[in-house]
Amino acid sequence: xxxxxxxxxxxxxxxxxxxxxxxxxxxxxxxxxxxxxxxxxxxxxxxxxxxxxxxxxxxxxxxxxxxxxxxxxxxxxxxxxxxxxxxxxxxxxxxxxxxxxxxxxxxxxxxxxxxxxxxxxxxxxxxxxxxxxxxxxxxxxxxxxxxxxxxxxxxxxxxxxxxxxxxxxxxxxxxxxxxxxxxxxxxxxxxxxxxxxxxxxxxxxxxxxxxxxxxxxxxxxxxxxxxxxxxxxxxxxxxxxxxxxxxxxxxxxxxxxxxxxxxxxxxxxxxxxxxxxxxxxxxxxxxxxxxxxxxxxxxxxxxxxxxxxxxxx
Amino acid sequence: xxxxxxxxxxxxxxxxxxxxxxxxxxxxxxxxxxxxxxxxxxxxxxxxxxxxxxxxxxxxxxxxxxxxxxxxxxxxxxxxxxxxxxxxxxxxxxxxxxxxxxxxxxxxxxxxxxxxxxxxxxxxxxxxxxxxxxxxxxxxxxxxxxxxxxxxxxxxxxxxxxxxxxxxx
Numbered sequence: 001x002x003x004x005x006x007x008x009x010x011x012x013x014x015x016x017x018x019x020x021x022x023x024x025x026x027x028x029x030x031x032x033x034x035x036x037x038x039x040x041x042x043x044x045x046x047x048x049x050x051x052x053x054x055x056x057x058x059x060x061x062x063x064x065x066x067x068x069x070x071x072x073x074x075x076x077x078x079x080x081x082x083x084x085x086x087x088x089x090x091x092x093x094x095x096x097x098x099x100x101x102x103x104x105x106x107x108x109x110x111x112x113x114x115x116x117x118x119x120x121x122x123x124x125x126x127x128x129x130x131x132x133x134x135x136x137x138x139x140x141x142x143x144x145x146x147x148x149x150x151x152x153x154x155x156x157x158x159x160x161x162x163x164x165x166x167x168x169x170x171x172x173x174x175x176x177x178x179x180x181x182x183x184x185x186x187x188x189x190x191x192x193x194x195x196x197x198x199x200x201x202x203x204x205x206x207x208x209x210x211x212x213x214x215x216x217x218x219x220x221x222x223x224x225x226x227x228x229x230x231x232x233x234x235x236x237x238x239x240x241x242x243x244x245x246x247x248x249x250x251x252x253x254x255x256x257x258x259x260x261x262x263x264x265x266x267x268x269x270x271x272x273x274x275x276x277x278x279x280x281x282x283x284x285x286x287x288x289x290x291x292x293x294x295x296x297x298x299x300x301x302x303x304x305x306x307x308x309x310x311x312x313x
Numbered sequence: 314x315x316x317x318x319x320x321x322x323x324x325x326x327x328x329x330x331x332x333x334x335x336x337x338x339x340x341x342x343x344x345x346x347x348x349x350x351x352x353x354x355x356x357x358x359x360x361x362x363x364x365x366x367x368x369x370x371x372x373x374x375x376x377x378x379x380x381x382x383x384x385x386x387x388x389x390x391x392x393x394x395x396x397x398x399x400x401x402x403x404x405x406x407x408x409x410x411x412x413x414x415x416x417x418x419x420x421x422x423x424x425x426x427x428x429x430x431x432x433x434x435x436x437x438x439x440x441x442x443x444x445x446x447x448x449x450x451x452x453x454x455x456x457x458x459x460x461x462x463x464x465x466x467x468x469x470x471x472x473x474x475x476x477x478x479x480x481x482x
Contacts, residue, residue, distance in 0.1 A: 107422060188340075238441045251390045282339035291390075293443045294342065 008179040014199070015171045017089045017155040024085045025242040030072060067138075092169045093135045100128060101139045104147035104160040106186060107193035107290060108253055108266040113209065122212040123241070124268045125253035126195045130172055137169045145187065151180030151197045159184055172199035179267065196269030208260075215244025215304040216256045216312050227308025230301045231301035235293065242312065252291065258312045265290070276306055338379045342445035355417055355425070370421035372447075372453045378465040384453025387446055397432065401457040405433060412458045423451045 004011030013019040028306035041228055085153040089297060101112040113122040130136050140149055141158040150157040155170035161298040200208065219225040231237065232246055239251035247255075257266075265287055278285070281302070322469030323386045342373065374380030375482030388394065388401070412418055427447050431468070456466045 233440075235443060237440050238438075282341075288340040289338075293446060295443070 005244070006292065007177060008181070009150055012152040012153055014176055014178060015173050017170050018074050019173075019188045020085050020088055021156060022083055024081060026231040027081055028078060031078065035074065051291075060262070065079050065259055068222075089169070092137050092167065096134055097169070098131070098134055098136045099139065100130075100136055102141075102149060102160070103129075104140070104142040104149070104182070105291075106294050107182070107189040109193070109195045109286070110143075110253065111195075113212075120213055122209060124212060124257065126263065127261045128195060129196065129200060129205055131202040132175050132199050133170045134202070135169055137167060140166045141167060146184050147182045147186050148184035149180065150183040151178055151195075152178075153178040154197060157183045175199050175262070177262075181267075189287045192266060192268045192287055194263075196267060198263060209261065211313075212257055216242040218244070219308060221313065223304045224308045224311050225304070226301070227304035230297065230305045231308060233298055234297070234305075236279070236293055241290075254310070257313060259310050262311050273310060276309055277302065280305065280309075315445075319346065336378055348431075355422060364432055370419075370424070370453075372420040372424075372448050372451050375381070375420070375450050376462045376465045378467070380449045381456050381465055382454045383460060384449035384451070385458075391438075391442075393450075399406060401454065409454050410457045412460065418455070418458070418460070420448075420451050420455065423454055424448065427451070464481055 006012055010018070010022065010025070013022040027095060041257040096168065097196065099114055101114060103110040103112070109128075111124045111128050112125070113124075115121045138149065138158075140158060140160040141281045142162045143163060146162075147160040148157050149168065150158060151170075153176075154172060158166050158168040160166065172298050177198055178199075179198045180195045180197055182190055184190075186193065219228045228245070237249065239249050241248050241250060241254045241256065241309050243254075259271070263269060264279055265283070266277060268287060269279065279292070280295050282284070282296060283290060283293050332478040375382075389399070394400075396404060397409050398404040401409035407415055414423065414426075416422055416431055424447055426435060427442075427450055428437065430439075442450075452461060455461050
């Protein structure tokens, strides 16, 4: 079904789970089509045949009984197919699994790559990089209300609850970029709570995570240095982290490698200078109700601040 | 006839409902709303013995349920609870559940305390927090000592309450 290919489509599976779910969907679809055609066909035949009054002979009884038995058998078969599909990926494979922790917030996704070595831990937001061909176990929890984690090309949905950890896992079998979205109504900006899953070949993934482990890039031009000063002496520092600086708060997304991401505001805007400027100065215009306050930065400070943010590769 | 009467009653009831006031959520603080703040006196005593003129500073969010709830979120986001305890009960810092706070309990005094900080530990948040957030915090802090109207104060927390199995037993 390549006509339905897309970055956010259950009909374009990119991993074994989504593939199994898609297979199940096709079984249901074709069974339903056949049953529908037969039923409508039988109805039309009955419609066009001459009306012969009511008949109560053995043939009618046999036909009705046979249809009843077939219906029950088909439904049972579909039930078995559904249960088999569900159990096929109920358990997380035990070897070579990568762990990722996801924390849902109103309205963005906090993403952690845990590690035994503290300084190797990685925190990012709204963008999940995974290596191709390696199962990934997700530990899902929420900071405020119930959210739901759903990347249709890769797996089914799973809810995120406050004070509770749910586990899901999936695997990507080809490189690509897929969009996921919150699938449980969670407030004003539920519709703008998206994320991207980026599946890369293992060596490219390692390159990415090595970079993410580093502290934020130090400013290399006077403009960027001024921007960093604005960041560290302004309201930004109360909510955001840039590792390697004094900004260590965890209310908003970690910005250590902001410029390495593709989007800002949980998939709402592409990351470019104009969008960043709009977001910093008046985020409430873009996503009313979100936690980012409008920041009054004079224009002489705004340009350097943006230059600094854009340097955080 | 009965149906017509019932219909009329329902319409009348619905019409009455339109009279109910629905609180507006101010999601985007207008520049004008960011109160222009005049320093308020912290002491009632003035030289010369005259009766001090009361500075009229009003919290734009007084009695605003949404702002109080936002203030509560900010209170935990900005770690105020580290010193004042989770619901302002007091710890390393003084309790906020009292009507007689050390540096005054009027909205303008609390604003000043948050904005400028106080000796012996209260950090100055001015310049770090937008003014409307400080006003939301003021509304929340005053709600802790019952100085905000009951109608605007939530009876329960916004969060999902979590109980362990032992607590449920």
